[in-house]
Amino acid sequence: MQEIITNLIQGFSVVLTPMNMLLLIVGAFIGMIVGIIPGFGASAGIAILLPLTLTLDPTSAIIMLAGIYYGSQYGGATTSILINTPGDSAAVASTFDGYPMTLQGKAGKALIVQAIASFVGGTIGVILIFTLAPTFAKVALKFGPPEYFMLMIMGLLTLIWMTDDSKLKGFISALIGLAVATVGVDVITGTPRYTFGSPELISGVSFIPVTIGLFGIGELLFRVYSGSHKDGKLENLDLSLRSKENWPSWKELMKAKFTFLRGSIIGFVTGVLPGAGATIASFFSYSIEKKVSKEPEKFGKGHLPGLIAPETANNGATSGAMVPLMTLGIPGSASTAILLGAFLMYGLQPGPLLMIERPDFAWGIISSMYFGNAILLLINIVAIPFFLMIVKLPYRFLIPVIISLCLIGTYSLNHSIIEIWILLIFGVIGFFMKLYGYSPAALVLALVLGPLAENTLRQSLIMSESGLGIFITRPVSLLFLVLIALIVFYPVFKRIFMKTQKA
């Protein structure tokens, strides 16, 4: 306990200087703006803005870059809520209930709740780092390919909980996602699959154009097809923050208190695992929240917990991802990989020794995350009236702007024209999926998890002397296997039990 307090005081003393606070505010604000641009996630933002920090001292530079990192999580959800176009894949789950809230004229409430949820997720994440970072780091070290494979299977099974409307169509959507994920070079054997001789497809199909196509362009095409671009429903609504309707009530927030807590912890724990990331965390959290809710039928229709769960999770995950980076020197995601590059550029070697030799730096960065989250909450609430102006604009003006931003944002990632074509193709697919009741979310989740599942299965079998027995002989993997069996068989047993009770 004393050690935690000492670290806290040390960290706060590093952050609370005028220069570091200014850089924190600038970094967080830039991150938020970058997160809003479709396709332009944290990793691109950090990479492009890295040169700006070269003249700063290492601690200040990393504080600014870390601000961009978690600021982007706030921004990514804004477009998810307002125009159903996620800024990155971690913001996809926020479209499920965030966008329906906008269509119901509750965009202001959705944005405020999103900001609060992000703040809570980030803050709980920082508290967990202070108290449990070394413990989590040790657990993360125990995760090898068998454990990751089990985690991916659990992630894919959460699709069962997400696809209530038509499980068959949900599974078809997920299989399409898994199929798309097989495009590219097979990392184990080096065999090119479904590349058709194209060098651009060798690295596979990026999930950014797929995600933006399915959700952003797909939704836009659907609105044009159904004529809702003409109805002007939202243009006439009172979206002013002076109206009490546009603020969540204290009762609503307290009713969702366990959602805040669950989402933050799920997000943090998932984020600690290298490679798992905010996308998986947000989907996990949404699915689990829907499963434990007493009102699961309300999810997907503008239900507050449906927005709170993924938002707390993706911000919890950004905190969690800092644990393997700081304590082990292992980046958990593309964004933290670039942060690692920045650390090395400044002559800092992340890992156990960093926490011992440079505690001022390590705890300073972690403390800055708390202040950064608080500042982002304020910035978001102040900026909401500007965001709401987007909703009030006639949709006919938004159509070309959304398409241009999606296209140019996607192009900016890898300067690939093929990715823009993929964006359009998946836009059309997304339109049909929405029209005929398929699940774009299941497709995206499978696209993210598929490669990890395939590679970890094959790596596990390569490592194993006992074939599939490796999943039973390793304790953590066995624990996951038991959980998976419970997830799959519990509903079946429950149904049989209830039938025998009735009989």
Next chain:
Amino acid sequence: MKNIFTIFLLVVSCFYLSIAFTFKFFSNDIPGSGFFPIVIGITLIILIAFDLIKNYKGNREEKISLLHISIFFKLLIVTTVYIAIFNILGALLSTILFMFVVLLLFNENKLKQNIILGLTIPLSIFILFEFLLKTGLPQGFFENIF
């Protein structure tokens, strides 16, 4: 139309599976590069076929709405052309043309407004990406001139 979409998915799945068979299913007792594609392909075909049969049995054919179909297709065509000319004319010019044409389609009879918006919005987007974020957008044939 729904069944046409489902049949389209079935045809693509069959094509996917046919290519999957060209990869090795197992290699040295571990799943090869064809393992996942073959399992995915077979499962997809079975589930899509099942869905198709369900649709036919349940007579779930839904008519598509033709009310806004014309503008829907026009938007698709304009977007396709936009992508096709993106590298050729450059990001700025192609976006200006795209914006103007789409505004003509959706914001009818407001030529002055469309010209102003068609110039200012693409320019703002271009400045954001090219100068502030320094992403390096294609200049098109301007690259050779300047």
